[in-house]
Every structure is written in C-alpha cells, then in structure tokens.
Amino acid sequence: MTDFQITHKDGNARRGKLNTKNGVINTPAFMPVGTAATVKAIFTKDLYETNSEIILGNTYHLMLRPGSQQIKNFGGLHKFMNWNKPILTDSGGYQVYSLSNLRKLSEEGVEFSSHIDGTKIFVSPEKSIEIQTDLNSDIVMAFDECTPYPAEYDEAKRSMELSMRWADRCKEYFKDHNTNKLFGIVQGSTYEDLRHQSASLLSDIGFDGYAVGGLAVGETQTQMFDVLDYTVSQLPIEKPHYLMGVGKPDDIIGSVARGVDMFDCVLPTRNGRNGQAFTKSGPINIRNAKYKSLDEPIDPESNNPICRDYSAGYIHHLFNAKEMLGGMLLSLHNIYFYQEMMSNIRFAIENNEFKKFKDDFLSKYLDNVNSL
Secondary structure (H helix, E strand, C coil): CCCEEEEEEECCEEEEEEEECCEEEEECEEEEECCCCCCCCCCHHHHHHCCCCCEEEEHHHHHHCCCHHHHHHCCCHHHHHCCCCCEEEECCHHHHHHCHHHEEECCCCEEEECCCCCCEEEECHHHHHHHHHHHCCCEEECCCCCCCCCCCHHHHHHHHHHHHHHHHHHHHHHHHHCCCEEEEEECCCCCHHHHHHHHHHHHHHCCCEEEECCCCCCCCHHHHHHHHHHHHHHCCCCCCEEECCCCCHHHHHHHHCCCCCEEEECHHHHHHHCCEECCCCCCEECCCHHHCCCCCCCCCCCCCHHHHHCCHHHHHHHHHCCCHHHHHHHHHHHHHHHHHHHHHHHHHHHCCCHHHHHHHHHHHHHHHHCCC
C-alpha cells in the first residue's frame, strides 16, 4: 500500500487517504491550527468529537516555548498535548514573513529576535528539521522564506531560489534523521514561470507531499486561484497537495476544484473567539443585537452539539458579558462546521457530484457574505 491513495476523482477534485504512523487522513482535509500545542479554547477530547483527523503545530513558537527538547522529554508533541492522531508542523517559514522586522535573513538561515524577550535564535533549514524531529510530527515541512505580497519579479525570484536551496538542505538532513513524512513548499509569488521552476526543482528533489506557499498574504481570490491553476498541475499527481494558510470556506471549495487536498487556517478558532460563527447561510456576528432574544440554534441546519444544546441568545449573552465560554463554544462550533463541510466535499467527490455541491453551497453561503 502506498502512503497516499487517490480513491475518487471528479474533475480536478480528488478524494484520497493519506497514511501516517498515527492514523489515516481522509482528504480533502482541514487541519485546525494548534500553534502552541493547543487548538485555542478547545479541549482535546472535544476536538476528537469534531472528526478532526490532523492538526497543525508551529515549529517557531514551540521552539521558544516550552522548547523542543522539553517536548521531546515528554515523549513528543502527541503525548505532550494528549493528541494521538496525526500532526503536521509548520517549519517556521511563515514567521520569516510575519516577523520580518524581527529577523535577519542569510544564505545559512534566519536569525530571529524572539518576540517574547528579544533573545537571538538562529534557525537554519537543518535546525528546523531537527526541531520538528524532536517534536516527532507526522508531517514535517521544509524550511522556506514565505515571499511577501506584492513582490517585484527579481525579489520573488531571489526568494524562491533561496527556498529551493533550503529545500535541498532540508531533504539531506531529513533522510538521515527522520522516518516520517517531509513536504516541500512551492514559492514564486504570482509569477507563473517562477512557480513552475519551483515545482520542477522540488519534484526533482523528491518529497512525500507538496505544499503551495506564499498565498493568503494579501492577494485577491482571483489571483490565488490563478496561481493554483498554473501551479497544482505541475505537482506530482500521486502525492498530496497542501495549500498553506487558506481557510475561507469559498477559498477551500474553489481550491479543492483545482486539485488541492489539504488546508489549514486559524479562521474558525480566531473568528470564533471574536464572535463570528460560520453557518451554511454564511458567517454571522453573534454580538449583533438581533440575536439577543433568538431562542434558536446559531445554525438551524446544523446538528452539532453547540447547536443542539445552546441558543443564539445564550451565546450572545456570553459575549455581551465577556464570559470566556462564548469564545469556546463558537470556536468549537466553527470546527464542527469546517469538518462537516469537508466531509460533504469528500462525499460529493465520491459520488461525482462535486460541481453540484460546490454550486449549491456557494450560492447560499456567498449570498449572505455579499450582503454583509
């Protein structure tokens, strides 16, 4: 049995199974983000109930607190956070972008000034893989420079070529120190030839999966879909394709239609903590006064435990009273929403009904989004 099997195709949409040492991931899959060894405001036991099959952790943040050696001493990240399903760890490449004012970039790697106390920390491609090996993540990401947007062509080319040299170094270190999975990351901003070069170079190096990075950094949805249209087709078809950091429901569905298998994003939990609930009729702001007296679920079409057990009026009260339970309930509700959406996507692909599902879902969901 190969590690990744595509069981059904419907157009470019793919239904598959990715095998890891800690379980099978049904794709297309959404990964809740657990940056610091926790999916914010959600108990692990509740996360299991949402049918989440894989979560994401972050190398940079776990390196700083509590430290990768500390987690290794606890038996690895799974045991440390009491999560026995697969974990993917971001390499720290996103922080090269997001903390650009706190780092110095060189051929050898990146010197960060800790956002916590200013301590200098140097991360090379090899160090990133070493940390992720200590964490014992099921899927390790190559260390890269996430190119900012917009970027001039020469800057995007320099950044992509550096990331490709780092990818080669990651693979060399990984093969001698780790037996899990290593994914490469395609860069190149919004330039088709650079994306093609990056995909070709990564394919030559050889990875267990291929991510498209450098998106969700300010480009429009049209630009993002254009990049996917000319990038995903260049990736090895027999390997999983992962779109990093993209998580709006319409973005996910449009990306599945372009051959993407895996997604992660902070949206369901971050927005949940700030009063936004995702529903089949579009997102709602539970703080809105119209929900104060509503003795109905926040999404009447959902049967998840939050919708079964709590009214919109009650959750509105929790946010009005600044009770932390409000953010916990909406975060959990949103993860249920995302995982139900992914399950419905997989079912539609299996039954050659993905286009109908896509059209029906988006017509209802976006009608409300566009009216906000």
